[in-house]
Amino acid sequence: MAGIKEVAAHAGVSAATVSRALSGNGKVSAATRRRVLASADELGFVISYNASSLASGRTRNVGVVMPSVGRWYFSQVLQGAATALLESGYDLTLYNTSDGPGHRESVLTEMLRRKRLDAVIAVALRLTDEELAQLRAVDKPIVTIGGPLPGTPAIRVDEFSISALATRHLVSLGHTRIAHIGGGKELERDFQLGGTRRSGYEHALKEAGIALEETWVSSSEFSVAGGVEAGKELLAQPDIRPTAVFCASDEIAVGVILAARGLGLRVPEDVSVIGIDGHDLGGVFGLTTISQDPAGQGAAAVAAVLALMRDEAVLPATKAGFYPTEFIVRSSTAVPSTSRPPDRRPDRT
Amino acid sequence: MAGIKEVAAHAGVSAATVSRALSGNGKVSAATRRRVLASADELGFVISYNASSLASGRTRNVGVVMPSVGRWYFSQVLQGAATALLESGYDLTLYNTSDGPGHRESVLTEMLRRKRLDAVIAVALRLTDEELAQLRAVDKPIVTIGGPLPGTPAIRVDEFSISALATRHLVSLGHTRIAHIGGGKELERDFQLGGTRRSGYEHALKEAGIALEETWVSSSEFSVAGGVEAGKELLAQPDIRPTAVFCASDEIAVGVILAARGLGLRVPEDVSVIGIDGHDLGGVFGLTTISQDPAGQGAAAVAAVLALMRDEAVLPATKAGFYPTEFIVRSSTAVPSTSRPPDRRPDRT
DNA sequence: CTGAAAGCGCTTACAG
DNA sequence: CTGAAAGCGCTTACAG
Numbered sequence A, B: 001m002a003g004i005k006e007v008a009a010h011a012g013v014s015a016a017t018v019s020r021a022l023s024g025n026g027k028v029s030a031a032t033r034r035r036v037l038a039s040a041d042e043l044g045f046v047i048s049y050n051a052s053s054l055a056s057g058r059t060r061n062v063g064v065v066m067p068s069v070g071r072w073y074f075s076q077v078l079q080g081a082a083t084a085l086l087e088s089g090y091d092l093t094l095y096n097t098s099d100g101p102g103h104r105e106s107v108l109t110e111m112l113r114r115k116r117l118d119a120v121i122a123v124a125l126r127l128t129d130e131e132l133a134q135l136r137a138v139d140k141p142i143v144t145i146g147g148p149l150p151g152t153p154a155i156r157v158d159e160f161s162i163s164a165l166a167t168r169h170l171v172s173l174g175h176t177r178i179a180h181i182g183g184g185k186e187l188e189r190d191f192q193l194g195g196t197r198r199s200g201y202e203h204a205l206k207e208a209g210i211a212l213e214e215t216w217v218s219s220s221e222f223s224v225a226g227g228v229e230a231g232k233e234l235l236a237q238p239d240i241r242p243t244a245v246f247c248a249s250d251e252i253a254v255g256v257i258l259a260a261r262g263l264g265l266r267v268p269e270d271v272s273v274i275g276i277d278g279h280d281l282g283g284v285f286g287l288t289t290i291s292q293d294p295a296g297q298g299a300a301a302v303a304a305v306l307a308l309m310r311d312e313a314v315l316p317a318t319k320a321g322f323y324p325t326e327f328i329v330r331s332s333t334a335v336p337s338t339s340r341p342p343d344r345r346p347d348r349t
Numbered sequence C, D: 001c002t003g004a005a006a007g008c009g010c011t012t013a014c015a016g
Helices: A004-011 A015-023 A030-043 A049-056 A072-087 A101-113 A129-138 A159-172 A185-190 A193-207 A224-235 A250-262 A294-309 B004-011 B015-023 B030-043 B049-056 B072-087 B101-113 B129-138 B159-172 B185-190 B193-207 B224-235 B250-262 B280-284 B294-309
Strands: A061-066 A091-096 A119-123 A142-145 A178-183 A217-220 A244-247 A272-277 A288-291 A326-328 B061-066 B091-096 B119-123 B142-145 B178-183 B217-220 B244-247 B272-277 B288-291 B326-328
Touching: A004 A015, A004 A030, A015 A030, A049 B049, A061 A072, A072 A091, A072 A119, A072 A294, A072 B072, A072 B091, A091 B072, A119 A294, A142 A294, A159 A178, A159 A193, A159 A244, A159 A272, A159 A288, A178 A193, A178 A224, A217 A224, A224 A244, A224 A250, A224 B280, A244 A250, A250 A272, B004 B015, B004 B030, B015 B030, B061 B072, B072 B091, B072 B119, B072 B294, B119 B294, B142 B294, B159 B178, B159 B193, B159 B244, B159 B272, B159 B288, B178 B193, B178 B224, B217 B224, B224 B244, B224 B250, B244 B250, B250 B272, B250 B280
Parallel strands: A061 A091, A061 A119, A119 A142, A178 A217, A178 A244, A244 A272, A272 A288, B061 B091, B061 B119, B119 B142, B178 B217, B178 B244, B244 B272, B272 B288
Antiparallel strands: A091 B091, A288 A326, B288 B326
16 A cells, blocks of 8 residues: 555655656666665555556556467467566556457557557457558557558568478479468458468469469368368368378368378378478477467567667568578478379289 | 547536546436537547546456466466456456566566556466465455465366266276376466366276276376377386276377377277367367366356456355366267277187 | 656545 | 546656
8 A cells, every 4th residue: 555655755755756766767866766665665665557657658568459369379479478578567458359340440449549558469450441540540559460450560470481481392392282271261351361371382383383273272260170171171082182281270280180090091101291380289290380489479579569669660670571480390291102092002013 | 639628628517527427427417428428429538547547446457367378278268258358348467477486476466456457367376375365455356267266256167076077987888997197297286186186086986996006197288299198108008008098188188099099099999088178179089078168267257256346246156166067978988898908819719 | 866746637525 | 417626646847
């Protein structure tokens, strides 16, 4: 209950001096500062953020908006952001926009206008032009992860390049029958991933002179169950079966591996599988993947937002560049087997 | 930027009346209220929570403390709590205590004393007596999920009973060689799960007159990878191999299924596996489990906290009772095969 | 370097 | 039902 006044009285100074000593703003003699700190400590003083925020306009609180927290990618981003924010002494207010679309639109603009936030990190969020304009009007730092908010600094991996890289990896192993399972519509609405990852795939194919086979391109939600389903459909028909599949997420890729096993196909002998993410399950299944470290992205967004609040130019790496990824080769990809599919046994000659 | 004064001027009333009309506290004539609402709407008024909180002492913000957000259980709880809070018009401040232990202790008490929170939901948190005392001193509603905070209302499943139930399911199928893989030390520190789940297992065994075999009790972190490892060790030695294993989590259980497959054992013919959780992966693997709906637990905690803030007695179901679980029988459990293990072929007589 | 004073934008007894 | 006024607990020009 001890307020700034009690501390002031105890230390024999004014409330103004206590405020300056504690916040570090303004000049205070070392001796005075020491006395104030001691008094504050002794009285167990804890500042009221509300009062402080009201008076100063700063809140030491940043908002994180995401369409889900239950799904892997988002939970990792949140974990990274929460840790980084805590370390910097900031609170994190979470806005989960998953529910009704009605909620969604109001959330973002209202949250900032309520003046409880110094900045916001928007994850995989797509806004209408109007929403974007409202957001801008508030004039607080905004950093985006994964989603495309035109004009705001963004943390994101180079979707196109990593998709091309994953596909090239398959090509370079000698595969020519390369399928792709992208994200479903659900994802495309929030993210823009589906599209970009697919174009990286198509690019690498064209580059290698491999014709695109529409029947080898399908989609799935970002889940193991979705991957199993899509994988079964893709791999069930032997004469058109691909020898490799590039999946837009590790969860899908794990599903495809499971689907292959279920069909009696060996990975990687009969079919190579590569994903994107760096999901923990990948290790269990020996999945070759491109890791994108979502927790690190969350931490990077925090760093960017903090820099913006200090009016520092955001690090060029963040502004123009891409968040780094890591190519992890495990055992789910290999040169295609020269033997025909197991259900068409080679003649014994 | 429009404040309450502008709205008051526009509506031709005092700021006090605007406050009353907008908050619903105090009496305002219907006509006046209408005018105020219209003005507020027209001017795009958005209340400053900081000012409101400072003046009233209420913040419309509840804190959620958890040791991790990246792990499945916690991400689901958070998802449920975030959605429920948003629907009730509350903000959610997230405190991820995962990092250093130094952080941990300060977080909980400071967060409340900073007066930014009306209440807190503590997930799987264990506190020292001192921390607990400090927390109580703040006199704000606290609701616990999963963790044992003596004296605070708690949302939790009946660990003992569901563990006994899972074990009995195996017993009733005719298994007598029933192993158990519990949570590791890491978990036991935060949760108290390991212990309780194991005692339910032991109870059911004793009840059935089955002697406890120490070599069939091991532990693992709550992950698929951990389950694979523990499962391999458990199932690799044929002469002491159990015919069924009760896992303290679905992730562990999935790992065990994978380990079994890796060893060439069939599930459920050679080994039955049952988990606890209701993880999405369970469906993919046909896992029999006891679902505990963590998202629902998060929502229930929000309901309890809201009731507490309204000074309503917490629903008896929440106070004394347990959060309901659901027994989901899929295809990973069955009667034990009468044949001996595959590596000891029955004599051809 | 330090203090007195105004002010941040609401809420809420207190009167009427 | 409504208004004038004090107050929530800090911060920050403004003087000195």
